[in-house]
Amino acid sequence: QKEVEQNSGPLSVPEGAIASLNCTYSDRGSQSFFWYRQYSGKSPELIMSIYSNGDKEDGRFTAQLNKASQYVFLLIRDSQPSDSATYLCAVEGSSNYQLIWGAGTKLIIKP
């Protein structure tokens, strides 16, 4: 059973600080990794994708991937109240290329 694990939270971070979200996965053959943001009552929205070890930056967001240790992080710099949402980690399965979803981490940015 391929799995993706996330801390459910809630993770509370002061406004302006760095929010760090982590995700571990079990499928060693996975090559594609995604972070989605989901606001309450809305559908998930893709915010970051990463395929190679190391860091990938996009504005205030940085994704970090370590395939040897099987984890992927999402860092949000200068956190804003509008970043308050649930963040879902998704990993593309190596056998059928379908996404395996984590349970999500609820992030709360406190003004």
Add this chain to the structure above:
Amino acid sequence: SAVISQKPSRDICQRGTSLTIQCQVDSQVTMMFWYRQQPGQSLTLIATANQGSEATYESGFVIDKFPISRPNLTFSTLTVSNMSPEDSSIYLCSVSLAVRGGYTFGSGTRLTVV
């Protein structure tokens, strides 16, 4: 990325009835997925809708309860049949435009069964 129109956005239905959810994509896609999301929970894949063949259902989901149609590469429907309160949930369609490209989601259908 694709634009997905999903409807209805919400509905309140009587138990024992059926509801059909429609998903229209603005480009041709090979794979469409139907998910269910209970409040505060993550996504559960119901089935993969394939054009020109039967849908592939995940464990715990059966065609008699969740029949799916996929008449062409831009459209799919999911029917929730003989509904019970346990079917109350958000139903989402999604598409994959390319291998390794992630998924795009429709806006969801919030279903309440009374």
